[in-house]
Amino acid sequence: MLKNFSISEVMDSLGVNKFTWKMFFLLGLAMVFDGYDYMIVSYTMPQIAKEWGLSAVAKGSLSSWSLIGLIFGGALSGIISDKIGRRKTLVVAIGLYSLLTIPIYFSNSFTIFALFRIFAGVGLGACIPVVTTTYSESTPTNRRAIFITFGMAWMIVGWVIAGLVATAVVPAFGWRLCYLIGGIPFLYSIFLYFKMPESAYWLANKGYREKAVKALQSIEFTAMGKSTDWDIEALVIPPPPKEAGPKALFSKRYIGITIGIWIMYFCGCFIVYGINAWLPSLMLEKGLKMSSAYGLAIAQNAAAVIANCSTGFVAEAVGRKKNLIISFFVAAISVIIMANIGGGFDTILAACIFLGFAVNYSITAIQPLMAEAYPTEFRNTGVSWCHAFGRIGGASAPIVAGIVIGMGKGYAVSFMFYAIPAVLGLLAAIFLVKKETKGKSLDELAEGDFK
Secondary structure, eight states: OOSSBOHHHHHHHHOSOHHHHHHHHHHHHHHHHHHHHHHHHHHHHHHHHHHHTOOHHHHHHHHHHHHHHHHHHHHHHHHHHHHHOHHHHHHHHHHHHHHHHGGGGGOOSHHHHHHHHHHHHHHHHHHHHHHHHHHHTSSOGGGHHHHHHHHHHHHHHHHHHHHHHHHHHHHHHOSHHHHHHTTTHHHHHHHHHHHOOOOHHHHHHTTOHHHHHHHHHHHHHHHHSOOOOOOGGGBOOOOOOSOOSGGGGGSTTTHHHHHHHHHHHHHHHHHHHHHHHHHHHHHHHTTOOHHHHHHHHHHHHHHHHHHHHHHHHHHHHHOHHHHHHHHHHHHHHHHHHHHTOOSSHHHHHHHHHHHHHHHHHHHHHTHHHHHHSSOGGGHHHHHHHHHHHHHHHHHHHHHHHHHHHHTTOOHHHHHHTTHHHHHHHHHHHHHHOOSOOTTOOHHHHHTOOOO
16 A cells, blocks of 8 residues: 555556446447437438528528537536536536437427527537546546547547438438437436546545545456555645636646647637538538438548547557647648549548548547646636637538538538638647647646646
8 A cells, every 4th residue: 555645646556447448438428429419410401401491501500509509518517517526517418418409309490499409509518528527537647548539439429320310210200300319318317427436536636535535445446356445644636726717727827738729629620510510411412312421421420430549549659749730730631632522422432531530530639638738626627618619610610611602612612611720720739739748647747837
């Protein structure tokens, strides 16, 4: 037994274990439901627009309403999670968005649809930041990036499932049933309430030393079948920062990394959400059948799963900064290729797969740095506010794309303008990410300097 010990030392000594995998699946399923709820809008957008006679801009905004909720939900959830804990925040968020998705089944106007998507988006906005933060606090240092990015892969699985469900349900039953299915996660929120443990890091930094030690003992027992009789007073907790909450993100110590992450995530969200919102519709306008258009979107998202699984391994191998530079460069190349693609279906399919891999690789490569940039006291606030700002880009992208498409400039222009945010993200990675976080424990990072 160590005379003095920290949360990070115990977590790292256990390595990847049964507890790690338990959290991997518990949080992963939450992300699958989150991904389905968001992406189902893209797959039902053509049918909704046709039924309600929407313009191109209004049609594009169908995907943006939930993102508006995501912005507010993300910003609020970080503050709430840092105050009441990761577990309670995630459970409430899942229950909220699932219950508020069901009424869309009965909606009879664009206004009602938009209203409930905003409300549901508040719950959706909480999930990804809380999951990212919890993954960072439940995995060993040398595997942290891998598990965080795998968490995002779970969300893309939800995107793929949304495409499969829409392909099977929409032609036979119409678009509304897809939203009734979106209420299923409420049952999972109840399950999660009883099965998800609270973060030991959060407990320790909130002053619940005894609960933090008990949480460590529970983790150790799950991992090894036995637990150590740790001395509560021997638990070493990093000193609290001078500031906490949203204002700390803009303090002298953190403002540089905050700006860098915000720009990269804004650009990444603009690309990913803009393309995902319009890809099925653009493929239909290109003359493809609905099954082919949906198939391309599903293939793109399937490639995104592979991207999200791989980016964490690369981040652990080459470091966060190099990984980000590579990712945004490749994303720009993939956008240019897609904008100028010709040929038959097979060629378009190959370009879509590369595009899905590249753009999702870049947005996921940012996730580990988000969680590592801030101490436990306001880690989830930092992650969620980064997400909230990024989603402004995601919310505006479908509308901007609708405006560009409405100008009649053609297919190539509709894709080529996504190269601009890819280049901006690349520049932010090169000039604004100053410090490398690879291989450093959360306790070490709490004392780091990100100026």
